[in-house]
Amino acid sequence: MTGGNAGGENPSGLFITLEGGDGSGKSTQAALLEQWLTEQGRAVVRTREPGGTPAGVEIREIVLHHRGDISPRAEALLYAADRADHVATVVRPALSRGEVVLQDRYLDSSVAYQGAGRVLGGDEIRDLSLWAAEGLLPDLTILLDLDETTARARLDTSRTRYDRLEAEKAEFHARVRAAYLDLAAAEPERFLVIDAARPAEQIAEEIRARLTPYL
Template sequence: MTTQTPGPFRGLFIAFEGGDGAGKSTQAAELAGALESRGLTVLRTREPGGTPIGEKLRSLVLDHGHGHIDAHTEALIFAASRAAHATQVLRPALERGEVVLTDRYVDSSVAYQGAGRHLGTEAVAGINDWATSGLQPDLTVLLDVDPADGRRRRTTGNAAEDRLESEADEFHARIRAAFLALAAARPQKYLVLAADLPVQELAVQILERVAALLALRQGSSA
């Protein structure tokens, strides 16, 4: 059963999703700068992480060297980090009227653990709906990246891959398909863009969509 989100919030909640190497952090930074130049208060955050306990859990689940982590444990670690993030960071910022930009949210768990680890997308979505008390983004920006291109991007300069990034391309292909399926099921809540477009072209398209949402939000509160 889906928990109803208290609200409405005065702020706007944007999630950036996509495979590893898609450029989510770059586009979140571009959007934050553009919105701040318009006088808006913007909170940038990330998952797993965003809180002191979340950052510890991030290290535990992404860094190599912690021994074997089975799929169920992995999914629950991500959900625990997200529960703290939603309660301690996301909801308070939205209640203050800020624009919240998060690098990854629930869709990542649905894609990585639900599809990538074969735990089932509905099961993982249900766990995270409970963990966040039903908090959903106003818009999810999905940067669609081919798994091979994503690996090339994230290993440029001999950068080390984390525990999930280093999984085989077949794992990342399942993740890509899951992200696209989520977007296709609720197209009004997603902006799907090819990650290999020029950075500034992506930034312009994202800002246009977010500006339209802000205008709609401001109009409805007038």
């Protein structure tokens, strides 16, 4: 674990991830949080998985927009390859410079989507992700929790087409949500679980309150 000022290996860098199902509002909250952190005088690296590096952009195209089937294990390995490259070339260097890394999706997404959604097994996917990331865990993971029906309605108003994961059936997304909540229950010190049906500014205020001790 990197650790912010609340403790850990690196007393200056801070690693924050946003998690949640498709349509839960991660992009909105990332933008609000980036603005607030910058106003606090922190240098922020805002990034995402997959797609946070040049190689990752190509992997993102494969895993989200490839026409035709991709086997679940191949999909999991592609996400792990993206994670290994991203952590080595973007995340760790930024943390070593004392910056805040604000990231849309990380290993918890793999555990939820490939482990539970694809029914590959959460423990195996977590181990694979930790190996790829050389054990790096976030200081804080913000889980924006939203029921599948509301999330789908949001997507319907903002999408002209769905990617491969967004297009999965409701049962898939229900497994993903349940897996996320199980992860949060297992690591309450790392997770902040937020009702994503609330107004965006209320959510942003709750996130700021939780982050203030780290700054």
